[in-house]
Amino acid sequence: MDNFLNDVEIKLIALDMDGTLLNKKGQISDANRLAIKEAQEKGIAVVLSTGRSFHTSREHAESLELTSYLVTVNGSEVWDDKRQLVERNLVNSELIQWMWELTQQHQTKFWAISTERSWHNEMPEDLHSIDWLKFGFTIDDDATRELIKQELEAKGEFELTNSTLKNIEVNPLGINKAKGLSMVCSRLGIEMKNVMAVGDSMNDLMMIKEAGIGVAMGNAQDIVKESADWITSTNEEDGVAKAIYKWVLSRNAR
Numbered sequence: 001m002d003n004f005l006n007d008v009e010i011k012l013i014a015l016d017m018d019g020t021l022l023n024k025k026g027q028i029s030d031a032n033r034l035a036i037k038e039a040q041e042k043g044i045a046v047v048l049s050t051g052r053s054f055h056t057s058r059e060h061a062e063s064l065e066l067t068s069y070l071v072t073v074n075g076s077e078v079w080d081d082k083r084q085l086v087e088r089n090l091v092n093s094e095l096i097q098w099m100w101e102l103t104q105q106h107q108t109k110f111w112a113i114s115t116e117r118s119w120h121n122e123m124p125e126d127l128h129s130i131d132w133l134k135f136g137f138t139i140d141d142d143a144t145r146e147l148i149k150q151e152l153e154a155k156g157e158f159e160l161t162n163s164t165l166k167n168i169e170v171n172p173l174g175i176n177k178a179k180g181l182s183m184v185c186s187r188l189g190i191e192m193k194n195v196m197a198v199g200d201s202m203n204d205l206m207m208i209k210e211a212g213i214g215v216a217m218g219n220a221q222d223i224v225k226e227s228a229d230w231i232t233s234t235n236e237e238d239g240v241a242k243a244i245y246k247w248v249l250s251r252n253a254r
Helices: 030-041 054-063 093-106 142-155 177-188 202-210 222-227 239-252
Strands: 012-015 045-049 070-072 077-079 085-088 109-114 118-120 132-138 158-161 167-172 195-199 213-216
Touching: 012 177, 012 239, 030 045, 030 239, 045 054, 045 177, 054 070, 070 177, 077 177, 085 177, 093 109, 093 132, 093 142, 142 158, 142 167, 158 202, 177 195, 177 202, 195 202, 195 239, 202 213, 202 222, 213 222, 213 239
Parallel strands: 012 045, 012 195, 045 070, 195 213
Antiparallel strands: 070 077, 077 085, 109 118, 109 132, 132 167, 158 167
16 A cells, blocks of 8 residues: 555645644644644645634634645635635525524534634524525434434435534535545646545545545544545644655655
């Protein structure tokens, strides 16, 4: 496997945030910062590819002095290096209302991301006046979670993933991090085979599968580890830095 991967030229590093780049305290370690800085100095694009909104990821991008694109809300939005919007994919407000009613019916926690802000366990009075990007369910009970997942799948309108084993993340059908990264690659004149993607959850699965090198965190969900080309350390052990040094910086030094 390593011999095959050694033939892959990495020109872009795509990083999930929660459970990957960030530790349990929501911070970026010094080792991860240094590896990212060194990669950018070698001309490698570093792209945050996250389920978070632009508003909750931009500060981290700025603190890392990232000079490339951002893929936010699981690929629902793509932002360029000047932080101008390139693409946006909305969820119909009627579907948002239907999902909100599901949470009321099953008494579950939820959140939703609009183009302006995030909502947690509350919704605006007129949710049809707002542009929605994603809806999420947090469900402790396995049976309830499976039941809701089946109802969502039956609609045939949604891309379903998760960012923890307890939640369901809902984007428009066909929208995911891999699709967002594919657009970024197209604009940069590179291919997905030139990408190293690093993540830990179901919402990272497509980008890990489609990247030239797909890396699962040591703390990743089993299905992500099974689909990855390589497994690095956990997000508490500078797993991102270790992946960058092994698959990107080491070969640039040859």
